[in-house]
Amino acid sequence: MSAAVAPVVEARDVAFAFRPARPVLRGVHLAVRPGELVVLLGTNGSGKTTLLRLLAGTLRPDRGAVLLGGRPVGDWRRLDLARRVAVLPQHLDLPAGFRVAEVVEMGRTPHARSWFSASPGDEEAVDRALREADASDLAHRPVDELSGGERQRVLVAMALAQEPELLLLDEPTLHLDLAHQIALLRTVLRLCRAGLAAVAVLHDLSLAMLADRVAVLDQGVVRADGAPGEVLTPALVRDAFGVSMAVATDAEGARHLVPR
16 A cells, blocks of 8 residues: 555554553554555553544544544544444444344444435445345344354444444454454455455454554554564564464465464
8 A cells, every 4th residue: 555645544643541650552653544454463451442442533642643534533523423434342232122234224323314214325335234244144133142253243244334434343353253254354355445444453463464464562652563474573473472483384385473
């Protein structure tokens, strides 16, 4: 992705602390452009979720700025922000008493022209989101009957139905089996190829290798940012995660990190 393309979202020297004596982020720089999937990596407590919330505008930085479309995120009206940014948090309870398609349609709320009405465009967006999240078979199921993995696919569909410019995902592969984890990331990558910008928090280094870029948070700053194969070296993983890794090469010549 060319640096000449303006970022969809950008963090400039962002610092944040929930308590003054315990800063979470100390000076984060991160720019995400259309067409990119950026994976945030780091140990528990490194500030990954906090950074996502700052990018979404639900937290305000203590120092620095977060820009959405070149404007401070705090300057956007909440409705305009909701039309542009979709967030999939770690935990979100689905409303009981609804069927899956009805819940996914709630993702269209920022685009609604009136209450309790759905346009043909809304219906198409819901159908498309269900397909992209591999959840079409769940459309008529009551949400109360879903497994953890099925609920996660519905939440992804709800975010995709919003048709955002920026998609923020906090551990989106939680509860998903391996096949659905890979399918989800490939779906996000395909949407990015169509112009979406996405940031995802992951813990699995192997899954992170599928992304366009990885940014490793360590001690409140972005320690490394770049292509996964260049950033995720055994030395960095040892220093940032405290884990000893080796590099293995498969039959096609691709690099993989494996625990020693």
